[in-house]
Amino acid sequence: MEFLEVLKLFGPTAGAVVFYIWRDWKREDRLTSRIEKLEAEQREVILPLVEKTTTVIALNTSVMQRIEAALEKKARLNDGESKS
Numbered sequence: 001m002e003f004l005e006v007l008k009l010f011g012p013t014a015g016a017v018v019f020y021i022w023r024d025w026k027r028e029d030r031l032t033s034r035i036e037k038l039e040a041e042q043r044e045v046i047l048p049l050v051e052k053t054t055t056v057i058a059l060n061t062s063v064m065q066r067i068e069a070a071l072e073k074k075a076r077l078n079d080g081e082s083k084s
Contacts, residue, residue: 006018
């Protein structure tokens with residue numbers, strides 16, 4: 001049934017109701033499409049970046065732990081020399 005047929009059968013109020021329902025349905029359809037595109041972008045672009053960043057942070061943490069251990073060892077050696 002077309003919009004004009006509804007308008008003729010049920011009057012302008014029913015026609016307005018049908019129009020607003022149709023308009024809102026189209027708006028929701030566009031919004032759903034946009035959300036799906038954004039979610040796909042997150043999966044395709046952002047998620048790999050987060051994974052790479054996590055790897056880099058883990059490697060950086062490992063290096064920092066080794067540096068800290070070396071500095072502590074050096075500090076203990078210096079303390080031993082200064083006490084002698």
